[in-house]
Amino acid sequence: MGYQLEICANSVQSVINAELAGADRVELCDNLWEGGTTPSAASIKLAKERTNIPIYILVRPxxxxxxxxxxxxEIIKEDIKICKELGVEGIVSGVLNTDGTLDKARTRELVELSKPLPFTFHRAFDVANDPLQALEDIIDCGAARILTSGQKNSAIEGIDLLKQIQExxxxxxxxxxxxxxNASNIEELLTIGCHEFHMSGKKAQKSMAKPSHVNMNSSKDIPENIIFTSDIGTIRSVIEKIDVDS
Known part of the structure; x- marks a missing residue:
């Protein structure tokens, strides 16, 4: 089995860059600062019109x-319906209960609503209280894959759990x-038996607008003069490492 690289694309331009770099698939989202939210219908429509790469959509309100x-x-379900109408190739979503267990009833409903599209259970898995039970519950719901950092801040930190749940x-x-x-750690992650990997490959660019003394966001931790886009060179550097091991 060959390897596949999915790019977390936060804009239509990022989708275009992912395709140019040679990625296998994208997960289109918005608002990376919040861990990703559902992109606009216009972004989905234009991404579909301007690229041929398979596009999965993060559905998170x-x-x-x-x-x-x-x-x-209800918003999640309506967004899934809209995504299907726009011709995307997959859905990324999921629901937990207040106690950190998987909300199987709602997740199963989303999986069924998404059909015939494959359903990825997103990184809600990383805050589930029992990852091994969550794994079984997600399988039982009929999802096609789980996106996870191994319940750590990064996949390389969570490599032990990733290997355990892969087995x-x-x-x-x-x-x-x-x-x-990234290119410095992908080779280690290739050793755990997984064949699909997810990264943003984002690179910061300064805004062309002149600096402002007014913040549009109440949080001082979010720089408003920086724009992030998935970078062709960054993605290609990882693909080159993967190709060597294929």
Whole structure:
């Protein structure tokens, strides 16, 4: 089995760059500062029109936790319907209960609604209280893959759990490591038996606008003169490492 590299693309330009770099697939989202939220319908439409790379959509109505109100859950379902109408290739989502267990009823409903598209359970897995039980629950819901950093801030930090759940999955579901993956650590991650990997490959660019003394966001931790885009060279450097080991 060959390796596949999925790019977390935060814009249409990032999707274009991922395709030019030779990535296998993208997960299109918005608001990387919040861990990713659902992109606009216009972004999905233009990404589909301007590229040929398979596009999965992150369906997440807000940042924060993965426990959703009835209204938020309805928004998720409506977004999935819109994504299907726009012709995307996959859906990325998932729901937890307040105690950190998997909300199997709601997750299964989203998996069924997404069909025939494959469903990736996103990094809500990384805050589940029992990863091995969550693995079994997600498999039982019919998801195609799990995106996870091994319940750490990066995949390389979570490599021990990634290896454990990859072995326990035993081919029943794809385990896709993601989080801080780059050319300096991908070779180590290739040793754990996974065949799909997820990275943003983002690179910062300064805004062309003149500096402002007014912040549009109340948080001082979010720089407003920096724009992040998935970088062709950064992605290619990882693909080259993967190709050597293929």
């Amino acid at each position: 807000r940042g924060g936790d993965f426990v959703y109100s009835d209204l938020e859950f 326990k999955a035993a081919g029943r579901i794809v385990i896709m490591p993601g989080g801080g993956i």
